[in-house]
Amino acid sequence: MRLLVTGGAGFIGANYVQQVLAAHPDDSIVTLDLLTYAGNLANLESVLDDPRHRFVRGDIADRAAVAAAIGDGVDAIVNFAAESHVDRSIADAGAFLATNVLGTQVLLDAARAHGVGRFLQVSTDEVYGSLGPSGAFSEETPLAPNSPYAASKAAADLLVRAAHHTHGLPAFVTRCSNNYGPYQFPEKLIPLFVTNALADQPLPLYGDGRQVRDWIHVEDHCRGIDLVLREGRVGEVYNLGGGNERENIEIAGCILETLGKPRSLIRHVTDRLGHDRRYAIDARKIERELGWKPRRDFARGLRDTIEWYRAHRAWWEAVRSGAYLDYYEGMYGQRLRGAAGAEEDRT
Ligand code: NAD
């Protein structure tokens, strides 16, 4: 299969590109990525010299760039490209609409114009909104996105649905829970807390820290995406989840314990606006239809991930410089100074 993978220099996309090239010797991949703050060619280092892989820098919302990346034709498009961080979408939703919504439509149009045989949209459980203490999202759960990020992803899912319904585009949507693993940008919970702990810096825990996420190792997610692409039923949505519900405060404790750092590094800071309380996934459809199941044990997977960050200090130190420092100060500076004050008040 010839694939166009968009957003392949980001966390999940880079894991996917590496996994596909390893698992399918006859496949070739063009990676199209704008290399935003979250994109990093170092994530693709192991495949940059592979003759089956070609990297193209470009914007999925740029029709000419997409047409050039498709070139003589591809059999499938897998769209990972997105603005992906909830906190950034709360600060400014503009780029989320440009890439996640308009960019997806440009890709759908290009897929149709070039007769691309399969289109897979990589989506998220966040399109379903937030859960109470029980229950799980199924593919039938109504869409109720709460953050601008989630709303932009829901819009994209619906555009994919419309392209299939109206134009017969052979499309799939996958909706996955929170990923963890190597190459994740240190703005998301696990890599932020691991790298902060490694640098002996405080771990900014939002609110009471009792929010729940369902964690899945990125390898399991990528395997599920690939299975849907090759064997899924056209026009269908498939949920993927790890079956590992954990409170954020528990994750913070695990990371500190694994690294032998004190719990006093945890700082309760002002909560995220509109913070979703709990996500959980019912993945029975993909299990039943395609025989997919997550394989990675969470405790072991988290330890391996922490070890990866410990062993790749140069990777994250390079990432946590320049514009990242401005982002960090803007997102956490005031909150952490406020938390430090509160700690002092308590003592
Ligand atoms: P990421 O932020 O690490 O990577 C996104 C990549 O997209 C980056 O390489 C970036 O340069 C690229 N990109 C951004 N705008 C672009 C544009 N206009 N044109 C081309 N490339 C562009 O994100 P991620 O965590 O790897 O997520 C990948 C996809 O999976 C996203 O669509 C996200 O919504 C979805 N998803 C993520 C998670 C998660 O836990 N991280 C869970 C479920 C679904």
Ligand code: TYD
């Ligand atoms: P995140 O990794 O941003 O993923 P998402 O919001 O898409 O689920 O956050 C995961 C959880 O961790 C979420 O409940 C918010 C919380 N969180 C913190 O407590 N502190 C932080 O600094 C960050 C980034 C997240």
